[in-house]
Amino acid sequence: MAKVTVKSLYKIYGPRPQKALPLVKQGISKEELLKKTGNGIGINDANFDVEEGEIFVVMGLSGSGKSTLIRCLNRLIEPTAGEIYIDDQNIVGCSDEVLLQVRRKKIAMVFQHFALFPHRTVAENVAYGLEVQKVPPTERIKKAYEALEMVGLSGYEESFPSELSGGMQQRVGLARALATEADILLMDEAFSALDPLIRTEMQDELIALQERMKKTIIFITHDLDEALKIGDRIAIMKEGVVVQIGTPEEILDHPADDYVRAFIKDVNRAKVLTASAVMKKPDGIVTLKDGIRVAMRKMEEVGISSIFVVDKARILQGIVTIDDAIDALKRGETSLQAIINKEIETTDGDTPLLDLMPTAIKTKYPIAVINESNRLLGIIVRVSVLAGILGEEAESND
Amino acid sequence: MIRLPLGEYFEAFIDLLKDNFDPFFKGMKKGVLAIIDHIEDFLHFIPWWLLIILVAVLAWRLSGKKLGILSAVGLYIIYSIDLWSEMIDTLSLVFSATFLALVIGIPLGIWMAKNDMTERIVKPILDFMQTMPAFVYLIPSVIFFGLGKMPGAIATIIFAMPPVVRLTNLGIRQVPEDVVEAATSFGSTSGQMLLKVQIPLAMPTILAGVNQTIMLSLSMVVISAMIGARGLGEVVLSGVTQMQIGDGFEGGIAVVILAIVLDRITQAVGTRTNAKKTS
Structure with a gap:
């Protein structure tokens, strides 16, 4: 049960409000009611719960x-x-x-x-x-x-x-x-x-x-x-x-x-929308124990040039780019550990887009959305920041 | 043209009251006289110099050195022109009339503030009390209570009560609505609202009413003297009737001094309540 529940609440001002109530319930307009009975409508059939x-x-x-x-x-x-x-x-x-x-x-x-x-x-x-x-x-x-x-x-x-x-x-x-x-x-x-x-x-x-x-x-x-x-x-x-x-x-x-x-x-949508509203599921992720080859194959499958690396518990470890992967393979390395880039931009889900914009413009890689224990929740690519801010306006221009 | 026998009706009404409610008026007289006599005895009991010191210290504490000195000098002048005892009589009458006016007036003002109907009924009565020349209700007053200080006190109460009623009503109605709302929203009963919020906030206005009531009581002393109330009014009145210019002037000056001292002291009380709120 909710903490506060309001059901069919009416407030009618003026003389003898009980008499005007049926008219209001029938949906009489404000002006008509004022002319007919001299009453004003304060609240008209409010219903809501507050948890x-x-x-x-x-x-x-x-x-x-x-x-x-x-x-x-x-x-x-x-x-x-x-x-x-x-x-x-x-x-x-x-x-x-x-x-x-x-x-x-x-x-x-x-x-x-x-x-x-x-x-x-x-x-x-x-x-x-x-x-x-x-x-x-x-x-x-x-x-x-x-x-x-x-x-x-x-x-x-x-x-x-x-x-x-x-x-x-x-x-x-x-x-x-x-x-x-x-x-x-x-x-x-x-x-x-x-x-x-x-x-x-x-x-x-x-x-x-x-x-x-x-x-x-x-x-x-x-x-x-x-x-x-x-x-x-x-x-x-x-x-x-x-x-x-x-x-x-x-x-x-x-x-x-x-x-x-x-x-x-x-x-200002940028102030209101948060990272979690525009983030998407990463197209692919690799875990540490996957080798460089697995990472390369996944990148090729979905057509991306970098991929996030997590551990077993989905804790974010870093990012690997396709260029580094190719170089490493040529050198004969197989472990991701050697080429993992830990310098990536992260954010939590509640950050407004406005605060993400500078980062989004600067960074080469997608921004990782993580929770307080560094678990990867999703990623934000530069274009989704812009799309989120434009929102409806962008849609209506189509 | 038909003459409306308004005067006869009023006479008949007064006779009716006199015939049927005499015991009531007698009892009332006894009660009010007891109050006046007690105050009188008490003030007469205090030696003149002690009273001057007490008043001066009070004035000094409430307002400042200036008012303290002014009060002491003023009261000493009254003593030096041999009008001390008359002044005490007048002061007792003023105090008891004010006291009774407040005892009736403040609750009435509160009731008016809380109830629009009461306000609508009481307001014209107050207008009537204030605009009817005071001499007019001296006569029925004498009929009910005989000569002396009693009818003087009653006439004074009637004349002096309206301001405190009005200003109590006004003060309470002027308490900001959102403050009243706040007090209600925290679950105040109407008694708590009155004592903890409305009266304290209305206090400066109520005190202005008290000040007015005291001043109006004082302005009645000469009129009360016409029906046998003793004191400074009697001095002035005998000065006028016997063409004793000097005596009349001395009595008048004593009234003025008393008025100034009482006015400044009660005003200082009002400003202090104000200051506490905004300092």
């Missing part, structure tokens, strides 16, 4: 209903209809006491404009969530200090929020959400108010923190680059409707409609 440990990004332009959606998840905004399951518990229509406990223990929120308490010190801000749970002062302050250390704000515990820069204030906001040890983080345009450099830094840090903590994060943004960078999966919203849900690559490669296509038009 444990996932960063789920909801993105859309302003007015697309993304902020309404995230506020329904902890009922800062009351949904009109639908179900929201947090750990299998439906929080729509639950008692106030249950809702209070869900807010205290299970969900924490980070806000666009930080929303810190200006009359409290940084540590008191961070401890707030524990304070309302009546955790004793020494314990909650200790936890606040720990949370502040996690976000890199040690030493500022006794400052007031107004003494900190925007980026630091949002770190306090993040620490405040972490201090309650809730599993689910709701981040409402959390980095949108920060300037670009700080924003990138915070994104990187969030990704790093997430590696360690494995929270379930629901992140709202209007910035597609941000969505693609941090999202494991992305939901795109338009006028209250969730138009498409998918991984960044799925969204880039198979946009669901013209709206999404227009969105991703200007995306």
Whole structure:
């Protein structure tokens, strides 16, 4: 079961929303509904699951209903209809006491404009969530200090929020959400108010923190680059409707409609696509115990001028070129060990293509994609880097 | 043209109250008088020089050397023109009226902030209380409570309460929405929200209301004197009625000094709460 499940969620603004609900379900347009009953549509039939440990990004332009959606998840905004399951518990229509406990223990929120308490010190801000749970002062302050250390704000515990820069204030906001040890983080345009450099830094840090903590994060943004960078999966919203849900690559490669296509038009694909998206299976590889002759035959079979050498466990050893092989044979050598070239370019699967480009231009041989134990996963030839970056545009030009 | 007998209706209403709720008013009088008398006894009990020192030290700690000296000199002038005891009477009346105005006004302001309906009902009543000339409610006040400091205190409370109600309401409503949202999202009950977030953030505004209430109470002293409240108002009033220019002036100056000292000290409290937040 997913950590968060949203089923047929509707939010209708204005007078007597229950009366307007059947009309919305019949698919009435926004304009017609406003004229007929005076209601506005906030969310129109949202359905999605968020898995444990996932960063789920909801993105859309302003007015697309993304902020309404995230506020329904902890009922800062009351949904009109639908179900929201947090750990299998439906929080729509639950008692106030249950809702209070869900807010205290299970969900924490980070806000666009930080929303810190200006009359409290940084540590008191961070401890707030524990304070309302009546955790004793020494314990909650200790936890606040720990949370502040996690976000890199040690030493500022006794400052007031107004003494900190925007980026630091949002770190306090993040620490405040972490201090309650809730599993689910709701981040409402959390980095949108920060300037670009700080924003990138915070994104990187969030990704790093997430590696360690494995929270379930629901992140709202209007910035597609941000969505693609941090999202494991992305939901795109338009006028209250969730138009498409998918991984960044799925969204880039198979946009669901013209709206999404227009969105991703200007995306810098080189930043988003990673090595593993464009790598291919090597046409042939040889192991160390294969001799030079075997290597030559394999190269001839598939028509390549170099071949990667691995050991029994597919650990990358190096590369052998056809020229070296011919020379070695003439000298009477038979073992690959003598002619193996260990100076090859490698990368891991998560490296964006943008970072691979300089290497791809420089190197004579394909780039080897390896995992952390040097196991060969695939190779990238120069042309596939370019093809990956051009992507759809290249296809549509055909 | 038909004359609307508004005055007669009001008289009938006051008579009705007087006839049916007399025990209630008597009890209220007893309670309020007890508060005023206690404050009066206490302030009279403190020797004049000690009170001057205490006020000066308080002013110095809250604001600075300048206000400390100003307060000491001002209060000493009042002592030197032989109006100390009258000043204490006035101060007691102001304090007790303010105290009662705050006890009623702050909760009312909070209720208004939390409930739009209450705000819609209370706002016109506050307008009425503030714009109706104070003399008008002196008369029913005397009918219910007789002459003396009690009706003075009641008239003062009615006149002085609106600012603190309004500003408490305003202060709480001005707490940024996202801060309230944040407090809600971490699971605050409405009581926790009020005590930990809304009231602390509204405090500078509430204190501005308290300051206004004190000032308005002080402005009522002469009017209260007309129905027998003692103190500096009585001095001014007798100066006016007996053409004693000098006495009237001295009483007036004493009121001004008291007003300045109270105003500056309460304002200093307000700025300090502000400063803590933004420093």
